[in-house]
């Protein structure tokens with residue numbers, strides 16, 4: 390297969406999902422970036438949202454004519470223990486990190502810079518993802534390109550001493566990107582807001598055959614013929630699984646055939662997760678129509694099948710950043726009942742693509758309303774899908790990266806001509 394046919398086919402596949410206009414916009418912007426050397430750097434090739442996004446983004450950028458590569462920094466156990474602590478402290482935990490670990494962070498970056506310096510200094514654009522590789526810039530004195538710090542975490546309430554330490558490595562950057570306004574910190578350079586996205590071609594978001602969906606539901610003891618509520622999320626108090634059970638119970642008084650799945654796991658570094666899960670099990674006890682799926686190792690295809698098989702998806706969070714599960718469900722044409730908080734307010738248009746709720750009672754009222762109006766379920770689901778198509782697919786994410794790259798590379802010109 391030639392590069393040309395592969396190129397066409399990947400963009401064509403996205404065009405089928407995102408629309409031809411979206412691909413045309415990408416081509417126009419990319420026209421100003423042809424041949425540019427672009428490097429993304431993060432700290433893992435697999436696992437986690439950043440790797441997932443890069444896996445889709447890098448080939449797309451390549452096929453749009455940019456000379457794009459993806460580098461991964463190599464670290465030691467102490468390095469990752471330090472950056473794990475950064476992750477928690479920058480998201481609000483009071484956590485002092487030992488001098489030894491901080492030195493390891495700097496040394497690992499210095500060692501990686503030795504290896505990566507030729508690529509990084511020659512690049513026109515460097516995207517550094519999250520704090521792990523942030524100090525690389527300080528080791529590239531002869532860099533010729535623009536450097537962007539892409540922050541994927543919630544920096545709204547960082548533990549100050551740790552933020553102060555990390556921030557000094559970011560001072561030389563040309564721009565920073567945050568996912569939401571609420572997540573950002575003031576920086577000494579331009580700050581851009583680019584919300585996350587989902588990949589419509591991934592296992593989690595591809596359309597599934599109805600038989601596959603039915604088989605997965607039956608495997609978990611769910612009756613595909615009866616109405617089904619679903620919440621997919623870690624067992625975490627902020628995701629309010631107990632509130633979901635309460636809402637289900639209130640609605641079930643009126644719709645006795647109702648079923649509920651709570652699917653997710655507990656994060657290995659979250660000791661509270663087990664407690665929450667036990668509370669959930671206790672609250673669900675004695676009701677065979679509540680299915681608590683808690684192994685947390687469900688494949689993307691299984692999660693996809695559950696989201697596709699549900700009638701209504703809940704994400705009744707009490708606190709949330711950008712809730713990927715909300716967008717995933719909307720892409721499957723599901724009305725979402727979401728907590729009236731954080732990024733969910735941006736993701737979901739109240740009354741048009743679902744409902745924002747503040748209480749279990751509010752959620753129960755919306756569940757009852759939707760389940761007695763099947764046409765409304767279909768209509769809201771369709772609107773939800775279109776909203777995602779235009780705003781939350783990876784093509785929009787890429788379009789905003791390209792726009793940022795154009796701004797950084799052509800910003801001094803009087804006029805910028807798009808194709």
Ligand code: UDP
Nearest residue numbers: 621622623652653654685692711712713714
């Ligand atoms: N997820 C999953 N399996 C689970 C629970 C969650 O694959 O058992 C996925 C879910 O589909 C979503 C992500 O993990 O893609 C969770 O992201 P979200 O932003 O909703 O919540 P977070 O856990 O980051 O707060």
